[in-house]
Structure formats: C-alpha cells, structure tokens
Amino acid sequence: MKNFTVVLSSLRPVRFLIVAFTCALLFLSNVVPAFAITSTQSDPxxxxxxxxxxxxxxxxxxxxxxxxxxxxxxxxxxxxxxxxxxADIEKQKRPENSQGATSVRDEVENFLGKVTGNK
Structure with missing residues (x-):
C-alpha cells in the first residue's frame, strides 16, 4: 500500500498532462467519425x-x-x-491515379506550418 501512495505522489506534477491528453483523445475519437459525413454517397x-x-x-x-x-x-x-x-477498379487508389495526392507527412507539415505561422 505504501508503494501505491509513493507512485501516486510522484504522478502529481504530471497529472494535468495525463488529464489533458485523455480529454484530447476522447475529443478526437468523437470528432473523426464526423468527417465521414462529407464523403460521397454511393448508389445502393x-x-x-x-x-x-x-x-x-x-x-x-x-x-x-x-x-x-x-x-x-x-x-x-x-x-x-x-x-x-x-469491380470498383476506378475507385481503388493506385499510383496511376494518385499522382496529385498529398502524403500524410505533407498534410501534417502544412497544418503545423499554418498553426505556427511559418506558412
């Protein structure tokens, strides 16, 4: 029991970071499915x-x-x-039809550039 209290007291300074990270994770996990609404709907x-x-x-x-x-x-x-x-070959992403696509890394760099004001 004494070890448990020592661990809890050592986590006190980072408790805010843990709570903030958990809240951000919950927020993002609820927001990301909303992006699917803007996708095109297929014909049933x-x-x-x-x-x-x-x-x-x-x-x-x-x-x-x-x-x-x-x-x-x-x-x-x-x-x-x-x-x-x-079937659905035109919908599949391949190198031939993805020449203009941006990579995840480019999107993140662009976003971070906008946030920091460097772009």
Whole structure:
C-alpha cells in the first residue's frame, strides 16, 4: 500500500498532462467519425448488384473442384484479383491515379506550418 501512495505522489506534477491528453483523445475519437459525413454517397442499387454478382461467382467456384494455376492466373489478370475482378477498379487508389495526392507527412507539415505561422 505504501508503494501505491509513493507512485501516486510522484504522478502529481504530471497529472494535468495525463488529464489533458485523455480529454484530447476522447475529443478526437468523437470528432473523426464526423468527417465521414462529407464523403460521397454511393448508389445502393448499384452496390447490391455488384455484391450479388460476386456472391454468384463465389457460389459457382465453391461447387467446382479447386481451379488450376493457369485458370487462377488468367482470372487474376482480368482485374484486381480473382474474386473481385474489375469491380470498383476506378475507385481503388493506385499510383496511376494518385499522382496529385498529398502524403500524410505533407498534410501534417502544412497544418503545423499554418498553426505556427511559418506558412
């Protein structure tokens, strides 16, 4: 019990920092999901059609014996992978369509520059 009180008394100077960090963590964990509201909404009809087609393909493959190497390679070369094919390929982030994207590091440096007044 004596060790516990020694640890608590040694934490007294940093107690404010611990509380501030905990409050900031709680605040950010509640705010970040709100950013998802601004994202574009997809068409539910279109998504259901794609999902059903993927399910049909999965059921067909499950009823057959395991495919050979050549068949797997052929299907994989048609799109992103064997199961998904070319579905939503335009929405996937790849080096070809991400040339203008900024990295997380650049965004953080830009933000810190604005906060400190250096930019």
């Amino acid at each position: 009809e279109k998504a259901t059609t794609q999902l059903l087609e993927t399910q049909r393909e999965t059921d067909k493959v499950a009823k057959e014996p395991p495919p050979g190497l050549e068949e797997v390679q052929r299907k994989s070369n048609e799109g992103l992978n064997e199961v998904q094919g070319a």
